[in-house]
Amino acid sequence: MVKFKTPFTEMTKVKYPIIMGAFAGLGKADFAAPVSEAGGFGIITAHNFKTIKRFKAELEKMQSLTSKPFGVNFSVGPPGERFRHFMKEDDFMPYVEAAIDFGIKTMTTSAYKAKKIGDRLHEAGCFWIHKCATLKHAKSAEKHGVDMVTIVGIEGTGFKNPIQNTTLINITVAKKILKIPVIAAGGIADARGFLAALMMGAAAVCLGTLLMATEECPISDNFKQTKLVNQKGYNDENFYKKIFHLSLKDSPVPSMAVSLIDEILPIKDRIEQIINDANKILEKWGIAPNKSITLI
Numbered sequence: 001m002v003k004f005k006t007p008f009t010e011m012t013k014v015k016y017p018i019i020m021g022a023f024a025g026l027g028k029a030d031f032a033a034p035v036s037e038a039g040g041f042g043i044i045t046a047h048n049f050k051t052i053k054r055f056k057a058e059l060e061k062m063q064s065l066t067s068k069p070f071g072v073n074f075s076v077g078p079p080g081e082r083f084r085h086f087m088k089e090d091d092f093m094p095y096v097e098a099a100i101d102f103g104i105k106t107m108t109t110s111a112y113k114a115k116k117i118g119d120r121l122h123e124a125g126c127f128w129i130h131k132c133a134t135l136k137h138a139k140s141a142e143k144h145g146v147d148m149v150t151i152v153g154i155e156g157t158g159f160k161n162p163i164q165n166t167t168l169i170n171i172t173v174a175k176k177i178l179k180i181p182v183i184a185a186g187g188i189a190d191a192r193g194f195l196a197a198l199m200m201g202a203a204a205v206c207l208g209t210l211l212m213a214t215e216e217c218p219i220s221d222n223f224k225q226t227k228l229v230n231q232k233g234y235n236d237e238n239f240y241k242k243i244f245h246l247s248l249k250d251s252p253v254p255s256m257a258v259s260l261i262d263e264i265l266p267i268k269d270r271i272e273q274i275i276n277d278a279n280k281i282l283e284k285w286g287i288a289p290n291k292s293i294t295l296i
């Protein structure tokens with residue numbers, strides 16, 4: 001098996017350059033722990049826990065389920081009436097303290113600027129990864145001192161933006177204009193997407209929709225079968241418009257990644273499938289197994 005060494009695997013100490021996305025409602029220990037166990041970086045999404053007590057209990061549960069590294073996400077609500085129900089940066093500060101005290105070393109922020117959280121993480125000696133939807137915001141995150149930035153392509157899900165680009169443009173341009181390492185998100189759902197992102201210069205891939213198509217994802221089987229499996233999103237005009245014409249706004253629905261999903265698997269198999277298929281492709285390219293690929 002090829003060993004992938006990137007700034008992300010070095011920072012987080014995980015086996016594979018794969019990070020779980022943040023998930024409103026779903027990003028809890030039973031879903032995140034198998035990602036860490038499989039060699040990726042599982043993420044507990046803090047805003048799913050309305051009290052610090054429940055958040056801390058979830059971190060403890062996570063630790064009981066995996067001895068591998070994992071992280072926490074703080075999805076910061078932007079200003080404005082539409083986002084009045086979202087937690088804001090100040091609401092998260094006690095959660096940030098709890099996560100630092102717990103010993104979490106790498107944390108992610110998303111949705112809106114989070115410099116106060118980031119500064120506190122750095123003061124405590126932790127790493128800060130910020131996720132955004134545009135190259136403009138990635139550049140500004142770099143100015144604010146983030147250690148790594150995740151950029152979500154328009155084919156992905158989450159917050160949409162009128163100047164959002166594709167994953168191909170995001171990562172290749174980011175490599176030209178940013179000094180910090182970048183993580184690719186949006187539409188990645190198989191070994192080819194994984195390898196393509198690394199070839200474009202990404203330090204890791206961030207998976208959202210693909211991880212929903214797993215046994216451990218806490219959504220109904222009916223949803224998995226009717227919204228995730230065998231969806232030819234690329235041929236479906238309504239779905240296409242939802243994703244690419246910005247009507248998606250901030251509703252967390254599966255992304256264009258559904259175009260590549262044809263079965264529900266345990267998370268371990270899902271991640272192994274990416275890595276095994278990636279190895280087969282690399283072998284075809286003449287990159288021998290047991291080689292260490294360093295992408296620093």
Ligand SMILES: Cc1cc2nc3c(=O)[nH]c(=O)nc-3n(C[C@H](O)[C@H](O)[C@H](O)COP(=O)(O)O)c2cc1C
Pocket residue numbers: 020021022023024026045075110111131152155156157158185186187188206207208209210212252253254255256257
């Ligand atoms: C059901 C669902 C809920 C999500 N909730 C959040 C969230 O609360 N905060 C956030 O930053 N991103 C959220 N996302 C976005 C993912 O973290 C990730 O950036 C995105 O799914 C990547 O694109 P992909 O789905 O094409 O892999 C969510 C995605 C889905 C599918």
